[in-house]
Each structure stands twice: as C-alpha cells, then as structure tokens.
Amino acid sequence: MTSLPKIKGIYKRNFSLSKLTWFQTGGKAEILFIPKDLLDLQFFLKNIKNTSINIIGGGSNLLIRDGGIKGIVIKLGSGFDFVNLKKKYILCGASVKNINLSNKMTKRKIKGYEFLSTIPGTIGGSIFMNAGCFGREIKNLVKSVIVLDKKGNLIELDKNSINFKYRSSGINKNYFIVATKLKISKGNETNIRKIIKKFLNLRKKTQPNKVLTGGSTFINPKRKKAWKLIKDAGCENMFVGGAKISDKHCNFLVNTGSANSKDLETLGNKIRSKVFKKTGEKLDWEIKRIGVR
Ligand SMILES: Cc1cc2nc3c(=O)[nH]c(=O)nc-3n(C[C@H](O)[C@H](O)[C@H](O)COP(=O)(O)OP(=O)(O)OC[C@H]3O[C@@H](n4cnc5c(N)ncnc54)[C@H](O)[C@@H]3O)c2cc1C
Incomplete structure (x- = not known):
C-alpha cells in the first residue's frame, strides 16, 4: 500500500467488514476510511495513488467475501448525513438512511418517499442500486446525483444523463455518490402515514424480518x-453450511448464525444452476459480491 494522505477523518486498519453488512459475514478491509466531510474525501482522492478503492453504504445489498478487500474501503459517515430542504429541491447526503429520509419527508408533508421506510440502507447505496418496491423506484425522486470521480472532481449528473434501470443506475463504478437533489411533491401527512403503514404490513407478511439477510438475492427476470x-425448481430446502433459503421468501438467503460468505455465495450459485437446469432461466445476482475468496 502506498502512503496514505493525511486526512481529517479516520483510517481503520484490518477492519472486519462483517460489522458493516446485514449478512454479518465477510473478511477485513485492509484500510477502512471514514472521511470527515466532502472536502476531506476530495483531498484524499486527489492525493491517493495506485490503490484500489471501494465504497459501501449500509451494507444491506452486499456480500463481502471471506478474504476481505485489498486497498481502501470508503464508508461515508456523519459528514454526509444531512437533509436540507431548498426551494425547488431537497439536498440529501449520501449516508442518510432511507428510513430517516422517509420520516423527515413525512413530517414535512412531502409525498413519494413512503416506500423508502421499508428498504434498509442509505441513499447513496439506494441510488446506485435504483432501489425500489411496491411499484416505486428511487429514480422517480431524483433530480440529479452529485458524485466525486477518482481524482476528487465534483460532478453533478443530471437525472436524464443517468441510465437508471431495474435495480441498477448504471452510474460509473469509479464515481462516489456524495449527495443528491431530490424532488418535492406536497402531500397530506395522514395519507403518507397510511401508505407507510400499508407497505410495512405487506412486507411483514411476505418477507423475513429480524434475520441476517441481504434482501432479494437475484433480479427478477x-x-x-x-x-x-x-420454488418451481425445488430449491426451497437447500442449504450450505450455515446458509439457507428463507422459509418466508425463497429469493432471500439467510445466515442462520454460523454461515460465512463462501457458504452464502455457494448456496446462491447452486440455486442458479438448479434453476437453470430445471427452467432454462438464468438468474442474475442482485446482491453485489465483492472482495477476495
Ligand atoms: C431485509 C432487506 C430487504 C430489502 N428490500 C429491498 C427492496 O424492497 N428493494 C430494493 O431495491 N432493495 C432491497 N434490499 C436491498 C438493499 O436494501 C438496497 O439495495 C439498498 O438500496 C442498498 O443500500 P446500501 O446503502 O445498504 O448499499 P450497500 O449494500 O452498502 O451497497 C450496494 C451497492 O451500492 C454501492 N454504493 C453504496 N454507497 C455508494 C455511494 N455512496 N456511492 C457509490 N456507490 C455506492 C456499493 O459499492 C454496492 O455496489 C433489501 C435488503 C434487505 C437486507
């Protein structure tokens, strides 16, 4: 590793990334970097040389392999946790939790953010993934996305220049999302609360909660x-080591407590093979798998 720039935030060496993912599995980051704020992250990017850099959000859509991640892993902290209501848009930092944004919008009687109450993770990760549920997607709330490139240049991407698709934003992997400008649409607080309640109930009925999972494993073809x-391929009871398929929703993999990332990834790949053999359909991973095996 080349020498690290003198930053105002925090470096943590050999940091166990299982602490930062919903699966609670995975190896260590050689260096975890928590920048103090935007200027600190810019300074870091302008001064770091020849090192691989990854960024993670809330870790709710991530399977970090057991060998960990070489180089730098960026985790945005409190310096990116802000929601500012402007006249024509909402300026929202990338580390804001989806649920916190949804709650703030409810209090301000701004509609359209209800579904985010039910999706774990941060706004940065959710934009990168174009997260959505119940027929709604985050792309419909976005006016623009503010990113830093690998050299620390600040770029504002207009929504129309972003190739949002189902569970993908197509945003360049070398960009780090730092904030977004979001739409304002006035609504009625009682209605907003009703919608949130309905969504939460639907989720409780159909999806596991209080388990170690990464949400939907595969994208719907x-x-x-x-x-x-x-289900049709007969995979429901499959397991590998401590990894199994959720009893409540068979597109969710669950760490029963003793799984490592290899168990989870192997189980996922076995499911893919069996589904392909039985149905001819190729399932693509929705969960992002990163790191060394
Ligand atoms: C119980 C459960 C239910 C879920 N339900 C849904 C659902 O209904 N709909 C849905 O769409 N998803 C769902 N998910 C998946 C997940 O919550 C979403 O994809 C979420 O938006 C991921 O956000 P995150 O901050 O956790 O991102 P992470 O999991 O940390 O990262 C996901 C990807 O985004 C990238 N990324 C993260 N932050 C940034 C950034 N600042 N700049 C650039 N790239 C970044 C990462 O590199 C990674 O590739 C669910 C997950 C769980 C555990």
Missing part, C-alpha cells in the same frame, strides 16, 4: 419472479 423460479 423479465415478466418472471425469481422466487417462483426458485
């Missing part, structure tokens, strides 16, 4: 449901 393909 066109006009098909991944969970149904998994």
Whole structure:
C-alpha cells in the first residue's frame, strides 16, 4: 500500500467488514476510511495513488467475501448525513438512511418517499442500486446525483444523463455518490402515514424480518419472479453450511448464525444452476459480491 494522505477523518486498519453488512459475514478491509466531510474525501482522492478503492453504504445489498478487500474501503459517515430542504429541491447526503429520509419527508408533508421506510440502507447505496418496491423506484425522486470521480472532481449528473434501470443506475463504478437533489411533491401527512403503514404490513407478511439477510438475492427476470423460479425448481430446502433459503421468501438467503460468505455465495450459485437446469432461466445476482475468496 502506498502512503496514505493525511486526512481529517479516520483510517481503520484490518477492519472486519462483517460489522458493516446485514449478512454479518465477510473478511477485513485492509484500510477502512471514514472521511470527515466532502472536502476531506476530495483531498484524499486527489492525493491517493495506485490503490484500489471501494465504497459501501449500509451494507444491506452486499456480500463481502471471506478474504476481505485489498486497498481502501470508503464508508461515508456523519459528514454526509444531512437533509436540507431548498426551494425547488431537497439536498440529501449520501449516508442518510432511507428510513430517516422517509420520516423527515413525512413530517414535512412531502409525498413519494413512503416506500423508502421499508428498504434498509442509505441513499447513496439506494441510488446506485435504483432501489425500489411496491411499484416505486428511487429514480422517480431524483433530480440529479452529485458524485466525486477518482481524482476528487465534483460532478453533478443530471437525472436524464443517468441510465437508471431495474435495480441498477448504471452510474460509473469509479464515481462516489456524495449527495443528491431530490424532488418535492406536497402531500397530506395522514395519507403518507397510511401508505407507510400499508407497505410495512405487506412486507411483514411476505418477507423475513429480524434475520441476517441481504434482501432479494437475484433480479427478477423479465415478466418472471425469481422466487417462483426458485420454488418451481425445488430449491426451497437447500442449504450450505450455515446458509439457507428463507422459509418466508425463497429469493432471500439467510445466515442462520454460523454461515460465512463462501457458504452464502455457494448456496446462491447452486440455486442458479438448479434453476437453470430445471427452467432454462438464468438468474442474475442482485446482491453485489465483492472482495477476495
Ligand atoms: C431485509 C432487506 C430487504 C430489502 N428490500 C429491498 C427492496 O424492497 N428493494 C430494493 O431495491 N432493495 C432491497 N434490499 C436491498 C438493499 O436494501 C438496497 O439495495 C439498498 O438500496 C442498498 O443500500 P446500501 O446503502 O445498504 O448499499 P450497500 O449494500 O452498502 O451497497 C450496494 C451497492 O451500492 C454501492 N454504493 C453504496 N454507497 C455508494 C455511494 N455512496 N456511492 C457509490 N456507490 C455506492 C456499493 O459499492 C454496492 O455496489 C433489501 C435488503 C434487505 C437486507
């Protein structure tokens, strides 16, 4: 590793990334970097040389492999946790939790953010993934996305220049999302609260909670449901080591407590093979898998 720039934030060496993911598995980051604020992150990027850099958000869509991540892992902290209501847009930092943004919008009687109450993770990760549920997607709330490139240049991407698709923003992997400008649409607080309640109830009925999971494992193929393909292929009772398929939703993998990332990834790949053999359908991972095996 080349020498590290003198920053105002924090470096943590050999940091166990299992503490930062919903699966609670995975190896260590050679260096975890928590920048103090935007200027600190810019300074770091302008001065770091020849080192691989990854960024993580809330770790709710991530499987970090057991060998960990070489180089730098950036985790945005409190310096990126702000929601400022402007006249024509909401300026929202990338480390704001989805649920916190949704709560703030509810109090301000701004509609459209209800579904974010039910999706774990941060706004940065959710924009990168184009997170969505119940027929809504974050792309419909975005006016622009503010990123830093690998050299620390600040760039504002207009929504129309972003190739949002189902569970993908197409945003360059060398960009670090630092903030976003979001739409304001006035609503009625009682209605907003009703919608949130409805969404939360729907989720409770159909998806596991209080388990170690990464949410939907595979993207739904066109006009098909991944969970149904998994069920029809007879995968429901499959397990590898401490990794199993959720009893409540078979597109969710669960760490029963003793799984490592290899168990989870192997189980996922076994499901893919079986589904392909039985149905001819290729499932693509929605969960991002990073790091060394
Ligand atoms: C119980 C459960 C339910 C879920 N339900 C849903 C659902 O209904 N709908 C849905 O869409 N998803 C769902 N998910 C998946 C996940 O919550 C979303 O994808 C979420 O938006 C990921 O945000 P995150 O901050 O946790 O990102 P992470 O998991 O930390 O990262 C995901 C990806 O985004 C990238 N990334 C993160 N932050 C940044 C940044 N600042 N700049 C650039 N790239 C970044 C990472 O490098 C990684 O590639 C669920 C997950 C769980 C555990």
